[in-house]
Amino acid sequence: MYKKLSLFVACTILVVISACNQHTHQQTDDGNMALGNPSNAQYNRLSPDNYLIDHKYYIESYNNSKAEPNWVSWHIAAKDLGSTDRLNDFRPDTNLPPGWYEADNTAYRRSGFDKGHNCPSGDRTSSPDANSATFLMDNIIPQAPKNNEHVWEHLGSYCRNKVKTGNEVYVIMGNYGSGGNGRNGYKTTIADGRINVPAHIWKVVVIIPDGDDDLQRMDESTQVIAIDTPNDNDVSNNWMDYLCSIKTIENATGYQLLTSLPPAVRTSLENKTFKGGN
Template sequence: MNKIRTILVACCLLPVFCSCGEVAKRMDAKLAESKAAIGIVENTKADGVGESSLSSGSKKSSATAAATAEYKDLEIPARLTSVSEQILRRTGYTVSYNSERRVPNWVAWCLTAERLTGNSKRSDAKFHEDTDVSEPRAVDFDYVRSGYDRGHMCPAGDNKWSTQAMDESFLFTNICPQAPQLNRGDWNEMEQACRKWAKQDGALYIVCGPIFYKNSKKTIGKNRVSVPDAFFKVVLCMTGEPKAIGFIYKNGDGNRPKGDYANSVDEVERITGIDFFPVLPDDIENKVEATCNPDDWNI
């Protein structure tokens, strides 16, 4: 695949496909290619907007810190050029924000087993507007009596490890209008499945976001927050033999087995126009993205 390589990432161990040294060299080369293009700068401003520090206020365990450092930024897609994009770093995730639609293009994060522990409570956090993006922007009142839930992309349940991460998961740049049946049903079940997989395998690399079809025009609220037609989620596991899977959910009713939503990552890329996991060596990327095997994930 001809892809724009734009993401900063540290090397990881891939013994099934090639030696550690070979993977390190190949991923280091892609790291060098990406530095000039990525536009994501730690603890500074990107796209003219202040970003939250990845480490400020966080209480990571040493195990989580080691895991996230080893595979740093592996989850982040390639830079988008066909739609509005502003990159925002948060404590527990990264957002590609679309100022025209007032929702994210995608939200990406690394979910480790360690991050599923902690005392931060969802009940202590409140939805709030993100002042790091320009107005007009989504606010809580846009959702009132809209018929749609405030649907998390990076879920609150993945951010119990840090009070700041939990609070930031309620920023409206991490939220989309989501049908209640989906948000509280099959989407929630997939979030729980990802937590189960992270506990089993140690770490997952997850990207999710909205899908808008060609004639999509529906909005809610005075700030005209766009209502997605569907949602995607792609999941990568690098433990043992690397594997990946994608999912597509219509933004409406649903009460179906997880396997009914399953797709290859390549198919999700075709539908969304997003290049996922671009810093993987091409042979590995091509292999894991071309296959869709629900049995590998016990679904």
């Protein structure tokens, strides 16, 4: 009897520990990570630099050592675009595990870098809750102002326009390396060394017509866009100047993208480079 009781207690403790290791948000079935988990991130506080967080409106791999996401993944459909104004309520994610650094709105002050969204505010205007979620600081990176306000804003607007004309869009955005040139020159970190300044910022976009069974509808002809930009205040305003293949991003980051797709489709898409057009 005592052995059975001890086993029951041990199992209960393991369940509690597992629950405590997980972020309070749980995955939702809204397609935000439908294309796969690029770094095999886990809901486990024992994996602090590849920690999977579901913010309901986007999913990310968070890096506690760098105090920023490794990558963020989300889906944009017509239902995500509404009339909610930009809330600008930048704030710490208080659901991070105890003892982890929580960046706040003051961390970027006088740094020379913008608080650059991964999942943009403009992609989540269906409700105040959706828009507010994008202002959690673990969706933010130190981004050179011209990079953020021109290159990334223009590509974000392009994606939203595709949605408004009868498409849906899957996006994965991330960064790698350390060291960027902001308004005040070159830095590798900000906030007294707590937050990494990425050297490169990348994005992968998959565009398909509105419909159901999205993964089954993706094939070798599906439109994909991949860009990789230096985190530099002297970048071009034109995001098409930074086009590359998905394979190039995989080689730079070590991530595996589009893993939910059949191997032949994935291989075809990861080797394409967008040429422009509709």
